Amino acid sequence: MGRIAVTGATGQLGSRVAALLAERGVAQRLCVRNPARAPEIEGAEVVAADYADAAGFRAALDGVSTLFLVSGHEGPERMDLHRNAVRAAAEAGVDRVVYTSFLGAAPLATFTFAREHAETERLIRESGLRLTALRNTLYADVAPHFVGSDGVLRGPAADGRLAWVARQDVARLAVECLLDDGHANQVYDVTGPEAIDLHETAAVLSEVTGREITYHAETLDEARASRAGARDWEIDGWVGSYAAIATGEVAVTSHTVEHVTGRRPWTFAEFLAAEPRAWAHLHAPGRG
Template structure:
């Protein structure tokens, strides 16, 4: 079996993918910034590198790369360009990339624009792309709630099909193992789209306290983030605007179709992974 490289193996998504591959005895190389933090998995090699340093060498002998997008920030595209260039130079054949739903040059969510650009970089480099365009992680929704129990943002009455990292990892593992997914761009979501009022009610039910949603205007949202850098404000506000416009309301059957199992709804996720919301409990 050809070797698979997994980036982000010390993170929440990459570590899940690496464990699933290890369970299936797949030869893999975990590429991490700090080898001391890499998970110890049977059959897994560890290479220490970043997207901008040592990445080409870390990909030696690798045919398929699971490329987890870099941290949101001013320098992410520079990191992505370096990673894609290194993958092409190392002879990687296929890249499975963690993109974002609605990735497009004029997406409301500014970082979705970067995902579109990264997809193009991969294709232009002659690498076969499998793009996993996921909606917002269900895992992060509880962290949108303020200390006062209010979830604020300019999402209006828009709906979002929250998707759990656990379900994305199941999908990614299957896609990495089947070359038939090369050249595909997949929308990746949970099975139902709910609005932020429904999101707040689901969080209230598990946390045992009242959590509500306040639909801010864009001006209110920007004012509430005053003091942060402009790119950060644009990204934070844009994530909510993408919900308001319907760009994140798509419900896709991708996870169930590929894995044979339906992904969790948002309430099911909260029941299955209480550590995600435990900080909200009184």
């Protein structure tokens, strides 16, 4: 197996992948924009790399055979950054890319960012790189942050369902995909084990936090009005993520994590029980 490079190692997912690779004794290169913020990972080489600097990113990938490519931050320039990163990987001689895509990625997806993921997958394949696409659903880790200060989770998701997935489970899957070349040229739907709607999501959060949390199904007009003042691309992405739940585009329950790693991923309730820091800000007054 050739050298593995991990991007996004200062972030929530990349840092988990890097730590799990280190536990397996795997030599890796951490490609980060700011080396001073890189996690201390035993045996890892840290190099400065930024998708915005195609030449610099290409140099950072010298000698790398497998790349864990974390998608760039949402924004108008995101696809330009992805084009730079993919071109740099191809020019550097990288063989395979494990890319963090999104469930239901397609050119006409309701969720605008899912369209960008579909385009990035296409760019990777057409560049000659072998692709392993991890089409992750929405992260369980961020669900508590969708709740407003008034204890209401709002969005135009109607009664649609989704199987929240924990970043830790995605990281476990990513490591197996990075280490086994048999995952080349594969597209994986990545979800938790059970699909629930947002009423059920709010009920689980209420049970765990001891605070009354409810879900209000907004109309599309209400949703856009509630985000007035944000930039258009932000509103489109935020509304689209909920709308994709409503249409059923993310109502998928896959067995990918268990099949590849040998261990079932957490349910939403199990994640909250295991990771109390994710919802500590929602504690009921007076509760420990």
